[in-house]
Amino acid sequence: xxxxxSPPLGPLSMPPAPRPRRFPRWLTVYLAPxxxxxxxxxxxxxxxxxxxxxxxxxxxxxxxxxxxPGARLLRVWLITPEGEALVASPPEYDVQKLRLIHxxxxxxxxxxxRQTARYEWLVYTYDQLAAMNDLSKEMRRQILRxxxxxxxxxxxxxxxxxxPVYPAAVAFPASQQWMKxxxxxxxxxxxxxxxxxxxxxxxxxxxxxxVVAETAVxxx
Amino acid sequence: MDSSPDTxxxxxxxxxxxxxxxxxxxxxxxERRFELVGLMTLLLLLxxxxxxxxxxxxxxxxxxxxILHRPLLRSPALWLAxxxxxxxxxxxxxxxxxxxxxxxxYWCLAVGLAxxxxxxxxxxRHSARYLIGLAxxxxxxxxxxxxxxxxxxxxxxxxxxDVRFARVASFVGGIPLQNIQFSDLARLDLxxxxxxxxxxxxxxxxxxxxxxxxxxxxxxxxxxxxALAFLWPEDRGLSRWRDAVLLVFMITTYPxxxxxxxxxxxxxxxxxQASTQRSARWTGLYVATYLAVxxxxxxPVARFLPF
Numbered sequence: 001x002x003x004x005x006s007p008p009l010g011p012l013s014m015p016p017a018p019r020p021r022r023f024p025r026w027l028t029v030y031l032a033p034x035x036x037x038x039x040x041x042x043x044x045x046x047x048x049x050x051x052x053x054x055x056x057x058x059x060x061x062x063x064x065x066x067x068x069p070g071a072r073l074l075r076v077w078l079i080t081p082e083g084e085a086l087v088a089s090p091p092e093y094d095v096q097k098l099r100l101i102h103x104x105x106x107x108x109x110x111x112x113x114r115q116t117a118r119y120e121w122l123v124y125t126y127d128q129l130a131a132m133n134d135l136s137k138e139m140r141r142q143i144l145r146x147x148x149x150x151x152x153x154x155x156x157x158x159x160x161x162x163x164p165v166y167p168a169a170v171a172f173p174a175s176q177q178w179m180k181x182x183x184x185x186x187x188x189x190x191x192x193x194x195x196x197x198x199x200x201x202x203x204x205x206x207x208x209x210x211v212v213a214e215t216a217v218x219x220x
Numbered sequence: 221m222d223s224s225p226d227t228x229x230x231x232x233x234x235x236x237x238x239x240x241x242x243x244x245x246x247x248x249x250x251e252r253r254f255e256l257v258g259l260m261t262l263l264l265l266l267x268x269x270x271x272x273x274x275x276x277x278x279x280x281x282x283x284x285x286x287i288l289h290r291p292l293l294r295s296p297a298l299w300l301a302x303x304x305x306x307x308x309x310x311x312x313x314x315x316x317x318x319x320x321x322x323x324x325x326y327w328c329l330a331v332g333l334a335x336x337x338x339x340x341x342x343x344x345r346h347s348a349r350y351l352i353g354l355a356x357x358x359x360x361x362x363x364x365x366x367x368x369x370x371x372x373x374x375x376x377x378x379x380x381x382d383v384r385f386a387r388v389a390s391f392v393g394g395i396p397l398q399n400i401q402f403s404d405l406a407r408l409d410l411x412x413x414x415x416x417x418x419x420x421x422x423x424x425x426x427x428x429x430x431x432x433x434x435x436x437x438x439x440x441x442x443x444x445x446x447a448l449a450f451l452w453p454e455d456r457g458l459s460r461w462r463d464a465v466l467l468v469f470m471i472t473t474y475p476x477x478x479x480x481x482x483x484x485x486x487x488x489x490x491x492x493q494a495s496t497q498r499s500a501r502w503t504g505l506y507v508a509t510y511l512a513v514x515x516x517x518x519x520p521v522a523r524f525l526p527f
Contacts, residue, residue: 028337032330033350039322040358044365054362056315058322060355061362063439063477064369066377069316073416088413098316138412145406145414166415196416198407199368200377202429206419207407 046103051212053102066199072101072212073198076116078123078171079190079216085123086167087116088139089176104195104213113191113217120174122183126165134179142166192216244500253491253503254341258293260488260510261331262286264324265302268481270317275309278302294340299332319355320482326351327485341492348493352466352486353450360444375432375439380422381407384477393428442469455495463495463502470509478517484510 036058043059046052054061055068062068074097076087093100093115100108129135130143146165153163172180194214201208230238247256262283269276282302286292306325310317330347337343363369368377379389380400390397406420446469449462466486474483487510494502 022338023333023336025337025343028333028343029346030350031333032326032347033354035329036322036326036351036354036358040354044358044361052315054366056317056319058314058319059362060319060359061366062319062359063378064359064362064374065366066368066374066381073410075416086413096316102315136412138409138414141406141409142412142414145409149418166418167413170413198410198416200373200381200422201419202371202373202376202424204419205424206421208419209416 050103050105056102067197069102071198073196074101075194075196076112077192077194078116078121078186078188079192080123080186080188082123083169084167084192085121085169085171085186087121088170088172091116091119091173101195101212106213106215109193109195109213109215110217113193113215114219116191116193117188117217117219121171121186121188122174122177122180123169123171123186124180124183125169126167128182129170132180188219190216190218240504241500244504248494248499248503253494253499254344255290255293256503256507257344257488257492258331259287260484260491260507261324261327262293264481264484264488265328268484270309270313270321272309272313275305278305278308294335296332296335299328299335303329303332318479318481320479320485323351323355324481324485327489345493348489349450349454349462352489352493353447356443356447357451360440360447363440363443369436372429372432372436375435376424376429377422379428379432380404380424388476389428392431393425395423395425395428399423438472442472445469450493460495462493463490463505466490467502467505467509470513474509474513475516478513480513480517483513487513 039058040060043052043057043061046057047054047059047061053067053069053072054065055063074090076090078085078087093112095108095111100112124132126146129139135143150163150165153160171186172183174183174185177183192214193216195212196209197212198207198209200206229235246252265279266283269279279302282298282305286298292298303325306321306328310321310325314322327348330351331344334340334344334347366374368374379385379393381404383404386397386400386404389395389400400423403420403423406414410416410420442465445458445465446462449458449465452459452462467490470483470486474480487506490506491503494506
């Protein structure tokens with residue numbers, strides 16, 4: 001059996017090492033760790049100054065906070081003379097969605113708002129949305145949740161006005177008109193873009209959300 | 221009864237153990253250890269590249285060449301070229317790639333620079349120690365600075381909102397699994413048209429809160445221990461325990477949160493810097509962990525759990 005004193009095993013047998021090189025220790029040992037330190041310090045700064053997602057950016061902040069991938073949401077609202085409508089199917093923007101929500105800034109959000117305004121939209125009321133057949137499971141569950149909230153509120157106080165539903169109006173691309181008849185062409189006077197993060201409140205044992213960044217752009 | 225040395229044989233398991241150690245001792249010798257570290261790193265690069273075409277072309281091409289022509293493993297140009305492609309790809313995606321991609325990039329740079337030194341393996345040992353120690357130090361700093369870590373909110377919320385931990389949360393917290401799954405669906409709905417400001421209930425319990433508290437402080441303790449052990453002056457005090465501490469971290473973390481890329485780069489760095497005392501044993505344990513993490517990630521563990 002091979003031991004420490006016997007020749008190396010065949011498959012990993014290597015030729016002798018080349019002649020020694022002379023490079024300073026600060027380069028060969030410390031450069032890579034120094035880069036780690038620099039990048040991590042930059043990441044820590046960006047988390048606190050630019051709302052960078054703590055799990056990303058090379059700061060080794062994963063598993064340190066619930067502000068993580070999946071906890072941040074994008075909401076785009078069309079502002080019309082009749083009110084606001086939530087964009088239910090955001091288009092493909094010329095900016096990575098991940099860039100937008102992992103480190104949002106006003107310029108990016110403004111750009112998204114202007115891109116949104118270039119599309120044609122159809123606005124549907126909540127009642128029209130609830131009557132649609134081809135909704136996603138998630139939208140269907142939100143409708144059920146609205147109904148449940150209103151029922152609970154009504155049972156608590158039958159004389160109170162019904163709770164507002166969320167969203168009051170929804171916008172779909174006009175290209176989907178053949179699938180979703182009945183929508184009204186939107187006269188977009190502005191677009192509001194929000195990035196939210198959803199965290200956890202252990203005292204109340206419920207979610208707690210806050211806006212990370214938002215912008216509103218008027219469309220002439 | 222005849223008990224002379226000629227007739228007393230070691231048990232079969234002892235003989236097998238010594239054989240394994242002897243083979244590992246060969247691998248743990250400096251230049252052989254370098255090859256092992258190089259191959260572990262190349263496998264990591266081949267199996268877990270970021271999905272950017274020019275990064276893949278460069279990394280795949282160079283890694284395959286080095287595996288087929290082993291002398292390339294000792295070429296600084298190979299590792300510096302790999303670093304170039306990694307930097308080119310990761311620089312574009314820095315805001316969404318995982319942190320271990322950064323660590324892999326630093327590691328490839330450290331390997332390339334070590335090949336420029338008079339004593340490559342000795343140089344790489346130092347770099348590996350500093351990279352591991354600093355990565356864990358910043359992980360500790362991030363947790364201390366986090367607004368929801370020390371309160372236990374992070375782990376409690378994580379256990380209830382990450383589908384990987386649903387069964388654990390149900391079992392430990394005494395919470396019906398369907399309650400956790402329902403809450404998880406509600407959170408997924410937010411991605412569509414749900415109201416983020418409307419509070420969603422989390423089906424937590426006192427037991428789960430206590431478990432989250434234990435996880436919070438255990439994780440902080442073990443990561444701080446790794447950071448200190450690897451940054452301590454070598455072969456003194458805490459540094460003598462660094463391999464054990466790192467392996468404890470890996471064994472207690474990655475079966476639950478299988479971030480294979482991170483486990484593999486830690487294992488490769490672990491082999492590179494393994495303590496000179498009992499280096500064969502530590503090398504073997506790092507390689508075993510390297511294998512086990514990959515296998516566990518694909519074994520449907522949930523089927524075998526009692527909960």
